[in-house]
Amino acid sequence: MKLLHFQPIAGKALDILDAILHTPEVASCKKEFGALRLVCEELVVNVVDYAYPKNAEGYMDIEIEREDDLIVIRFKDGGTPFNPLKREMPDITLPLEERRIGGLGIFLTVKKMDEVSYDYVNNENVLTIKKKISNEE
Amino acid sequence: MENQFDVKQEGTILTIVLGEELATANAPALMDELNKYRDKGVEKVVFDATKLNYIASSGIRTIIFAKQKLGSNPAIEFVNCAKSIYEVFEMTGIQDYITFVNK
Numbered sequence: 001m002k003l004l005h006f007q008p009i010a011g012k013a014l015d016i017l018d019a020i021l022h023t024p025e026v027a028s029c030k031k032e033f034g035a036l037r038l039v040c041e042e043l044v045v046n047v048v049d050y051a052y053p054k055n056a057e058g059y060m061d062i063e064i065e066r067e068d069d070l071i072v073i074r075f076k077d078g079g080t081p082f083n084p085l086k087r088e089m090p091d092i093t094l095p096l097e098e099r100r101i102g103g104l105g106i107f108l109t110v111k112k113m114d115e116v117s118y119d120y121v122n123n124e125n126v127l128t129i130k131k132k133i134s135n136e137e
Numbered sequence: 138m139e140n141q142f143d144v145k146q147e148g149t150i151l152t153i154v155l156g157e158e159l160a161t162a163n164a165p166a167l168m169d170e171l172n173k174y175r176d177k178g179v180e181k182v183v184f185d186a187t188k189l190n191y192i193a194s195s196g197i198r199t200i201i202f203a204k205q206k207l208g209s210n211p212a213i214e215f216v217n218c219a220k221s222i223y224e225v226f227e228m229t230g231i232q233d234y235i236t237f238v239n240k
Contacts, residue, residue, distance in 0.1 A: 041193050104194035108225070
């Protein structure tokens with residue numbers, strides 16, 4: 001299992017994303033790389049922008065487990081307890097002119113992954129994503 | 138730069154030539170730029186997506202912003218939209234409100 005630790009994280013979303021995408025575990029997912037990139041971006045940005053009170057020196061831990069046909073990534077932070085899966089999903093039947101802009105990132109995460117779950121353990125938000133890997137180019 | 142964009146108004150048409158990506162790294166800057174065209178009588182917003190190969194939710198928010206804040210309910214057009222980008226639009230249900238053009 002690969003462990004990545006980031007602290008502080010304020011303003012570092014793109015660096016954190018880059019580090020995740022460059023791990024061999026993620027980089028080796030050819031066909032699913034685009035989906036993983038999108039989802040990691042959405043989840044990292046959410047933690048960096050919203051998990052901690054302003055001026056707090058927050059951290060983020062990322063655990064990556066790669067099996068032959070599956071990748072599991074856990075995003076952990078010590079910020080305010082928040083289950084993004086419980087927030088109201090955007091109403092995608094509304095016309096564009098009536099859309100609200102929030103919640104799209106977690107919505108796309110759920111759509112793109114095979115499994116997304118949230119837990120609050122040891123004072124940490126833990127968001128876990130699982131994606132089946134096809135090993136096709 | 139590859140990931141930048143170019144915004145230009147001609148008459149009532151606002152054209153945004155996108156780079157390869159519209160995501161966290163550049164979407165907020167595009168949003169700021171679009172904000173300057175709020176009261177400029179825009180009737181149609183054309184996104185030239187010829188080079189675009191990646192969009193995140195922050196990018197989709199710029200499209201929603203264009204629709205809601207520029208002019209009064211402008212038409213939204215996408216030029217040369219890649220399949221992978223179209224799939225994200227479909228997933229979020231916004232493809233019906235965009236005209237797709239291939240040039």
